[in-house]
Amino acid sequence: MTPADRPPSRLLETATAGVLLAVVIALGWMIVIAYLPAMMRLPSLEMEIVIILALLLAALLFVSIVALLHTRS
Secondary structure (H helix, E strand, O other): OOOOOOOOHHHHHHHHHHHHHHHHHHHHHHHHHHHHOOOOOOOHHHHHHHHHHHHHHHHHHHHHHHHHHHHOH
């Protein structure tokens, strides 16, 4: 199957997988930071919170859209 033959939702599924992987990495990072607070911190706590919330929101939206497209087809 060539890239032109793929349905447009395939690209969305790939993007969703990437976002979900980023969420898993962020959760692992939060666990490491809990045990080693002086290591790998961002400049501000607010920035860390915003990044995590943005990742979780993006994951929720992407998964919802992919699920909706699968039920429509």
